[in-house]
Amino acid sequence: MIIDHIKNASLYAAMHSGFASAFDFIANNELAAMQPGKYEINGSDLFLLLQNYCTRPLEQGFWEAHRSYIDIQYMLEGTERMGYAHADHLTVTEDHLDEKDYKVLVGNGDFVTVGKGSFAIFYPDDAHMPCLAVTKPEPVMKAVFKVKIQ
16 A cells, blocks of 8 residues: 655656556546546556545445455545555455455455545555545545556
8 A cells, every 4th residue: 555645646656657658648638627526547457536525434445355456545625534445454345346346345454534635545555435525524535546457
């Protein structure tokens, strides 16, 4: 798991060609002016899920992890808490990896606060619990880039 501010994106661009493309897309598009939805950037190798929602209490959150994609979750508006834990330290309760590339897990982890202009990168071993309220539910806009594992 990586967390940083978008001004430091160049530090991570060389880690994966999809990271470079995602950060380039952020730099060259006014994401906050776009409508929520799915945007293909490089077919199934890199796509964007642009989301508007209200953060939720911890009790409504759940752990998830992926096999085929790395998430870059970039906060455009608002602030949310995100949980993270090594997936091997949690217990799988639902496995949808073959159909939808996610599994649901239970267990304990740590939490970070991710505000406007910051991003978190979650690899397949990084179980994560996004969309959580910091103190009370608030509206957020987030760009989730799905980067295919090479």
